[in-house]
Amino acid sequence: MNSKEKDKSRRNFLRKGFAIGAGTIAGMGALSTFAGNEEKKSGEKVKLLTADGKLVEVDKTDIDCKTADCLPTHGKAARKGIPGRKFVMVIDLSKCANARKCIDACQHGHDLLPSQEWIPVHLMKNNSISDPYWFPKPCYHCDNPPCVKVCPVGATFKRTDNAVLIDSDRCIGCKFCISACPYSARRFNWENRDSYSDNDSDYSPETSLPGQHGVASKCDFCPDRSREGKLPYCAKSCPMGAIYFGDSNEDAITNGEETLRLRETLETKAGYRFMENLGTDPNVYYLPPVDRMFPYKRGLKNLSEEQLKAYENILSKTDK
């Protein structure tokens, strides 16, 4: 079970007529109005005009967009991208405390194994003096993606909305993209699992569901959730609000609580892209870990012995 299926069962409204207001609200113009409150009834009522002229009042969370724009696309259409969108992500490193909620939510939403982290959190240390910091690393959805370049069958592709997606129905599993990605963002479905299914008609590169064995997989920027006006799993679940997601055409990013101007944020807060020198032109920006809300050690508290071992390369160089 994933939350998408749960959402489906709640799509009981607006079957008969299409509300005039729904289009504009659900049309993702204002990401912030939706973010963070789709799980429970908000209690907030919205007045809508139905097609036959009646004014109805519905709970805000019951509004589900039913136009073609709101459903994940399949096949060839999925290679095009959502018109007019340019998705970007901004991760504020000063806020990340390695709560690992983004990893959990992403794994839950995308039916991943514990070993498959689409947004692993690394512990980084820039030099011997500066303090270590936590560094969530999704796929960067590069404008010049090395993975797309090397794919022999065009199973991975760049869309107009900035997302780099994988067509699991076409992927032959040669793993070239995994070795070509300089950021190690890609994973492989090594095992056969019961939840996997080949050539499923529900499958869309936008949802990456259901998975398939023997193919590459990675962070997909959750364009299906954007279609519904929701934030990606990671951005939505981060308790610190470290992950902002938005659209560079709109010049707006949000973490669900606050909405910022993208350009202004990057300008004033010294936003940077990881390893800019590689020329891959990522669409994920970082805000440097300055004026941190928490010491990095707080991120070590909830980790098991096993997980701590992973960060040994940094921890051995710092006094614990």
Added chain:
Amino acid sequence: METNKKSTTILADFVPFLVTFKKSWYLSIIVLSIIILFGFYAFIVQLVDGHIVTGMRDNVVWGVYIINFIFFLGLSYAGALISCIFHLGRVSWGKPLIRMLEIMAVASLIVGPIYIILCIGRVDRLFNLFIHARIQSPITWDVIAIFTDMVFCIAYLYMTHIKDFSKLRDWEDERIKPWRRKLYTVLSIGYQDTPQQKKQLNSALDIMAAIIIPTSIIAYSLLAWLFGMNLRPGWHSSILAPYFVLTAVYSGVCLLIIVMWVYRKSRYLKNYITNQHFNYLGFVMVMFALFYGYFTFSDYITEWYNSVKVNTSLLDKLFSFEGYAWMFIISIVTAAILPLIVIAVPRFRSINSITITAFFVLIGLWFRRYLLIVPPLETPYIPIQNSNLEWVNYSATWVEWTLTAAGIAFIILVYMLMSKLAPIIPISEIEERSKKIRVFYKGTKE
């Protein structure tokens, strides 16, 4: 007339070998077949359970399969390259070796791509490589190169056989059974050794040889660029393609020495594979050992000198005894130093010592490929932080080793079967004094 007489004696030497099958021969065939069948079993296990049964994981996505792929394709390209150089350059001492090299070329060219199939997650979608081919991808370059080379090598192997098939067809000997004679009749496609046919076949062989030399160099360079195009320490280097070609030809020479040694056990072949062959090839080995040492040194010195962090962490792995230092030392000592000592000191220089050296060099070069593939994959730009050690460091599983053994068994099997089909020494190449190629001697105007 005299040449005809000579030819009859040569073929007379070989026919008994072609028609007698010892018990030990059958036994080896059975053992090799069992190894190959066991490989099939391992492949089925991998198909059913997925790639999780291999040692490959998210960081080291390519393992022994790709190493074998590079290794066997290297042998193949080397076999094709050397045999064509022998043919085209009219190297008289090299003529008896041409067929061994050609069989090496074709047998390992069949085995090599099989490892790619094993390495691919979805074998059932292999046809996507053709219907959705993207020319931007180095894999597509490689698919084209391998298929081209395969066509050329198989055609060349067959063409060098035609004259011998026609000789065997016309050979009067009751030990050649009727079905075999029929087979030779079909395979010799009506070749009667008329002057016209001779001229056509000879020039066709020259043209094929001239095409195969650049093809094999290009094909192996393309294979190197499969890795060189990736942004990874140890791969993203301009020396990679020449280095690949060099190690390929080097490994081909070594396998040739081993094959020569094995065939020399048979009394029919002692007169054709002489000490002189081992002597010549021993010196070829020395030359390649020096080049190999030079290439390896210049590859690592540039990466080491500037101490870019990601390169340094790769070199740290190669030079630390917790990492790959032993393998690194083996790959250098065997392939760059051992031949120099064995060949340089006259006391050490013997057929057996040269063969043993060649064997060790071959192992050293396999380890060289291992070091080329696995440590760079363990050294991404963002250092691996994974709690599960199995996902950090690569170690091959029984599935991968079994399939490696199956590949080696297949090549031995092909050699055994091919040497029963036709003499392992190209009789017609030896007995005919081939014409010099005009363009080489009269090509330049005054």
